[in-house]
Amino acid sequence: MKNSVRKSSKNLRGQLTQFLGFLVLRLSVCFILFILLYFFYDIFINGHQTISWEFLSQPPRKGMTEGGIFPAIFGTFLVTLITTAIAVPLGMAAAIYLNEYARTDRLTRLIRLSIRNLAGVPSVVYGLFGVILFVNLLKLGTSVLSAGLTLALLTLPWTITASEEALKTVPDSYREGALALGATKWQMIRTNVLPYSLPGMLTGAILGLARAAGETAPIMFTGAAFYLPFLPASLRDQFMALPYHLYIMATQHHAIDKARPLAYGTALVLVVFVILFNLTAVILRSRLRGKWKN
Amino acid sequence: MRSVKKKGILADLREGLIHRLFQTSGLMVIAILLGIIALLLYTSVPAFREIGLREFLTSTRWDPTSPEKPEYGFLSMLASTIMVTIGAMVISFPLGVAVASYLSDVAAPKVREIVKPIVELLAAIPSVVVGFIGITLVGPLIARVFNLSHGLNALNGSLLLAIMALPTIISISEDSLNAVPVSYVEASLALGANPWETLIKVKIPAAASGIIASLMLGMGRAIGETMTVLMATGNARAFPSGFLQSVRTLTANIAIELGEVPYYSTHYYALFALGLVLFLITFFINLSADVILEKQKRKLQ
Numbered sequence: 001m002k003n004s005v006r007k008s009s010k011n012l013r014g015q016l017t018q019f020l021g022f023l024v025l026r027l028s029v030c031f032i033l034f035i036l037l038y039f040f041y042d043i044f045i046n047g048h049q050t051i052s053w054e055f056l057s058q059p060p061r062k063g064m065t066e067g068g069i070f071p072a073i074f075g076t077f078l079v080t081l082i083t084t085a086i087a088v089p090l091g092m093a094a095a096i097y098l099n100e101y102a103r104t105d106r107l108t109r110l111i112r113l114s115i116r117n118l119a120g121v122p123s124v125v126y127g128l129f130g131v132i133l134f135v136n137l138l139k140l141g142t143s144v145l146s147a148g149l150t151l152a153l154l155t156l157p158w159t160i161t162a163s164e165e166a167l168k169t170v171p172d173s174y175r176e177g178a179l180a181l182g183a184t185k186w187q188m189i190r191t192n193v194l195p196y197s198l199p200g201m202l203t204g205a206i207l208g209l210a211r212a213a214g215e216t217a218p219i220m221f222t223g224a225a226f227y228l229p230f231l232p233a234s235l236r237d238q239f240m241a242l243p244y245h246l247y248i249m250a251t252q253h254h255a256i257d258k259a260r261p262l263a264y265g266t267a268l269v270l271v272v273f274v275i276l277f278n279l280t281a282v283i284l285r286s287r288l289r290g291k292w293k294n
Numbered sequence: 295m296r297s298v299k300k301k302g303i304l305a306d307l308r309e310g311l312i313h314r315l316f317q318t319s320g321l322m323v324i325a326i327l328l329g330i331i332a333l334l335l336y337t338s339v340p341a342f343r344e345i346g347l348r349e350f351l352t353s354t355r356w357d358p359t360s361p362e363k364p365e366y367g368f369l370s371m372l373a374s375t376i377m378v379t380i381g382a383m384v385i386s387f388p389l390g391v392a393v394a395s396y397l398s399d400v401a402a403p404k405v406r407e408i409v410k411p412i413v414e415l416l417a418a419i420p421s422v423v424v425g426f427i428g429i430t431l432v433g434p435l436i437a438r439v440f441n442l443s444h445g446l447n448a449l450n451g452s453l454l455l456a457i458m459a460l461p462t463i464i465s466i467s468e469d470s471l472n473a474v475p476v477s478y479v480e481a482s483l484a485l486g487a488n489p490w491e492t493l494i495k496v497k498i499p500a501a502a503s504g505i506i507a508s509l510m511l512g513m514g515r516a517i518g519e520t521m522t523v524l525m526a527t528g529n530a531r532a533f534p535s536g537f538l539q540s541v542r543t544l545t546a547n548i549a550i551e552l553g554e555v556p557y558y559s560t561h562y563y564a565l566f567a568l569g570l571v572l573f574l575i576t577f578f579i580n581l582s583a584d585v586i587l588e589k590q591k592r593k594l595q
Contacts, residue, residue, distance in 0.1 A: 018490035022400050028392035029401075029409060035457065036416055039427055046430075093319035101316055111320050113584065114327040120511070120580035121330065121573065122518025123421075124545045128552070128569040132333045136557065153326060160323070184305060186312045207418075214420025217520040217545075221552050243422040243521075250426045251525060260430075267426050274418050282411050 043267050050265030064227060064249065065258040069266055074231055075144065075224070075239035080213045082148025082235070083155055087212075088205045090152075091159025095201075098160070099167040100189055119157035123217045126154045130222040145235040147223035151212045158211070162204020166197040169288075203284045210277035214270060216243040242270050330573070338570045341366070341563035350567060354533045356547070358561040366564045368571060370533040374448070374541035377534050378523060379516045381452025382459055386516075387509050389456070390463030391498075394508075397464070398471040399493050417461035421521040428454045428526030440538055446528035449537040454522050459512035466511055466587075470504025471497055473594050503590045510583040514576045520545040544572050 054068055061067035094111075102108040130150030140146045170193050178188035216224075225238040226248060232239045249263035342350060345366045353367020393413070397406055428450050436445030474497050482492040498505065528540025529550065542550075548565050555561045 014488050014491065018488050021490040021494070022396075025392050025396040025400055028389050029396050032389065032393060032416070032460065033409070033412060036412065039419070039431075042427070042431055043423070090319055090322070093316050094323060097316035097320035101313055102320065108320075111323050114323045116584055117577060117580055118323065118327055120514050120518070120576055122520065122545060122576055124518070124520040124548050125330070125334070125569050125573050125576075128337075128548065128566055129330050129333060131552070132337055132566070133329070156323070156326070184309050186309055210418060211420075214418075214422070216420070216422045217549055220549060243420050246426060247422050247521060247525065250422075250429055263426065264430075267423050270420055270423055274420065275415065278411075278415055278418050 040271065043264065043271055046261070047264035047268030050261045051268060055262075055265055056269070059229070060227065060262075063255070064252070064262070065255045066262075069242065069245060069262075069269065071228060071231055071240040072242045072245040072266070073269070076213055076242040078232065078239060079144050079148045079151060079219065079223070079241060080209055082145065083151040083212050084205070084209055086149065086152035087155040087159050087208070091156055091205070091208075092163045092201055094156075094160045095163030095167055096189065099164050100185070100193065115157045115160055118153075119161075123154060123215055126150055127218040127221050129153070130218060135222055141236060142221070142223045142238055143236045144223050144232050144239040147219040147239070147241075148235075150218045150222045151215060154215065154218055155208045155212045158208035159205050162208060163197075163201045166200025166204060167193065169200060170196045199284065199288055203281045203288065206277055206284075207281045210274055210281075214243055214274055216241075216247055220244060220247075242266060242273075246270060334566060334570045334573055337563060337566040339563075341560065341567040344560045345564060345567075350564075356531060358551070358555075358564060364560070366560075368544070368568060370531065371542055371544045371547050371568070372571070374527075374534045375517055375543040375545070377537070378448050378451040378455060378527065378541065378543055379513055381448060381537060382455035382516045383509065383513055385452065385456035386459045386463055386512055390460050390508065390512065391467050391505060393460070394464045394467035394471060394505075395493055395498070397468050399489065399497065413461055413464055416457065421458065421519055422525070424454050424458060425522040425525030428522060433526065436538075442538060444528070446526060446540055447538050448527055448534060448541045451523045451527040451541070451543070452537065454526055455516040455519055458519060458522060459516045462515050463508045463512040466508035467501070467505045470501035470508070470587075470590065473504065473591070474500045475594060500594075501590075503586050503593075507583040507586040507590075510579050510586075514579040514583070517579070518545060518572065518576050520549050524549050544568050548572075 056068060056073065057070050058068035059071050060069065098108060098111065102111075127150065130146055130153075134140045134146035134149050135142055140149075174192045174196065175188055178192040179185075183191070219241055223238055224241045224244040228238060228240050246263060246266045249259050249266055252259050350366055350368055352369065353365060354369040354373075355365040355367045356370060357365045397409060401409060429446070432450050432453055433445035436447065436450055437443065438445075478496055478500055479492055482496040483489070487495065523543045524546040527543065527546065529542045529546055530540035531542050532539075534541045548568055551561070552565050555565060
């Protein structure tokens with residue numbers, strides 16, 4: 001009797017600690033969610049009045065204290081397009097090699113190690129690398145091309161990883177079926193692997209590119225301009241970019257009362273852009289999940 | 295018969311060629327990493343030759359544009375980087391492990407499905423936006439709480455970097471917790487431990503190496519972050535003396551000065567030397583984290 005009382009009181013204490021422990025964990029999650037939502041709330045509240053058709057379609061005016069951000073939107077679009085054109089095919093090709101062709105030997109381990117390490121290289125180091133290689137050695141100058149190439153290198157580890165994940169979702173029976181019918185390896189990949197993994201690859205690519213589009217440090221010295229009165233006419237021209245424009249508007253100290261609302265507006269556009277991209281990717285991913293499970 | 299054979303050879307050739315093509319794109323990754331190392335080294339060497347390794351590594355004064363005597367010591371910036379990063383980890387690590395534990399052990403599957411993408415969204419916010427929040431939101435808050443004229447200091451940078459390192463810490467820690475074999479958990483529960491005791495005394499110790507790796511990867515992320523610290527820490531060049539002082543990190547210094555420096559000057563080379571230092575620090579941190587994670591994977595399998 002006594003024994004069981006002691007036991008149940010110990011049990012009670014255990015339950016109390018568990019309750020308190022889990023409460024701490026729950027509160028941590030709530031705290032983070034609160035901070036994230038508050039960030040978005042603050043940017044939305046202070047930025048939404050600035051957003052108008054004029055803001056989105058006009059260039060900055062009067063020393064960037066009035067007008068819009070159209071050249072920055074255009075520039076970010078352009079540089080992301082270049083990044084996509086380079087990083088996505090290369091990333092897919094490397095992923096196909098790793099998942100379909102390569103044996104697990106020392107070489108593939110080295111490739112995977114390089115990918116993980118490249119993903120951890122600070123973005124400002126990519127910027128430095130872009131300055132030496134693209135701007136100076138290859139003589140592309142500070143241009144939208146140099147910036148796009150630099151961002152492509154930065155994005156590559158992400159696109160490879162995402163593409164490989166997508167390739168892994170295709171069941172082996174699809175591959176075996178094709179090979180059993182006498183298809184060559186490439187025919188098998190083309191007809192039985194790529195069509196099923198392409199949507200997943202593109203989803204990963206979208207996420208990677210959304211991140212690339214928000215990067216500032218790698219483009220600051222390779223092609224992004226403080227202010228340009230015209231849009232880039234060729235790949236060798238400099239360009240304005242949303243993230244760099246936000247940096248300029250946020251740290252510019254004259255006419256701060258006029259610049260601040262424009263900075264909030266720019267931040268809101270950037271954040272909405274990022275959320276939309278991520279939402280698209282999340283929805284696509286959840287639709288794709290399990291689609292080809294036998 | 296003959297034509298079939300011919301076709302076979304052609305097909306083989308084509309297959310081989312395609313194989314090589316894919317292999318080349320795989321090998322390119324190694325080439326890029328080696329290329330970064332090589333070009334950083336190559337561009338840093340003139341800096342060490344012109345400045346002297348000793349001054350670079352031991353001086354706390356960085357004043358490349360001084361008309362009398364330009365100075366190139368990286369210690370103040372290294373100290374600032376370390377300080378801001380440690381501050382960030384003190385906040386971020388316990389919080390991140392708590393969230394990871396929640397996701398792996400407490401949350402209902404439905405809640406998990408919602409919370410996880412939101413945490414991932416945190417990783418997607420551009421660092422320039424976080425820096426902007428540092429200027430407009432966190433800075434004024436710090437200024438009010440500590441009664442300062444402005445809030446652009448090391449504390450501001452640490453708070454923001456803590457938020458930015460969270461997704462890394464959470465996802466790697468959660469993976470490690472999930473990798474703990476079910477038999478461990480079952481054994482603990484069968485012995486009468488409740489889920490909380492199982493989490494604290496069995497799962498977290500079993501996943502410890504992975505959790506440490508998550509801390510290191512989060513650190514790597516914080517050390518390399520540029521725009522956020524550039525905008526939020528005030529960029530004073532002096533040796534840091536406290537969290538309420540303005541500091542200038544390695545990354546911020548490169549970002550500030552690279553725009554105005556003439557190509558191929560001593561100053562230009564010196565900035566690449568800073569880049570090399572930054573690269574080496576993050577490289578070794580990431581590499582060690584990688585080794586730890588691989589070891590754990592093998593142990594738990």
